[in-house]
Amino acid sequence: MGKLLKRTCIGIISVLAVIGLIIGGYQLKQQAEYNEMVRIVKSEEVKAIIEEDLNDIHEGALKEGNSIYSYQIDEKSIRHNPMGGIMFRIFLNSDEKLVVYYTLQKDSRTGKIEYSGGGYSQEVGKLIGDGK
Structure with a gap:
């Protein structure tokens, strides 16, 4: 036994x-x-995408005296998108209520990272006078 x-x-x-x-x-x-x-x-390529998008959202973003003067990437929000790509969010002006959402994908032909979707919180809409 x-x-x-x-x-x-x-x-x-x-x-x-x-x-x-x-x-x-x-x-x-x-x-x-x-x-x-x-x-x-955190790459320079994505930094350029974010800054271009912020300027599309509000002209002159990240310039001195603008209502959008800074952003921080929320590392805890970074995750894989089920359809492929990466999803994450950023906070504007160190305020966790001012949120912009991003989805990025890699172009299969060129290998470049591209913006493929996103949006922003109602508070961001109020900040930029969007009327949402």
């Missing part, structure tokens, strides 16, 4: 070790993908 119990314990421990390795590998892969998305969102 002792040998059977020992073999059963070894078998259970082996199965648990394999499950642990699979879960750990999956989490490592997820973390690597997240780190890559953060790197992309």
Whole structure:
């Protein structure tokens, strides 16, 4: 009976070790993908997209004396879009109520990151006089 119990314990421990390795590998892969998305969102290419979009939203954005004078990327909001690409949000003027949403995708032909959708909070609409 002792040998059977020992073999059963070894078998259970082996199965648990394999499950642990699979879960750990999956989490490592997820973390690597997240780190890559953060790197992309913080890139100069995406910075140019954000700043161009903010100027489209409100002319003169990020210039001295403008109602939109700064932005911060919310790293906690960065995630993979189910349709492909990356979704994230930014806060304007260090105010978490002033939110602009972005979805970016990589052009399969050119490899460039492109703006593919987004929007902004009602508070941003009020700030820029959008009437929403």
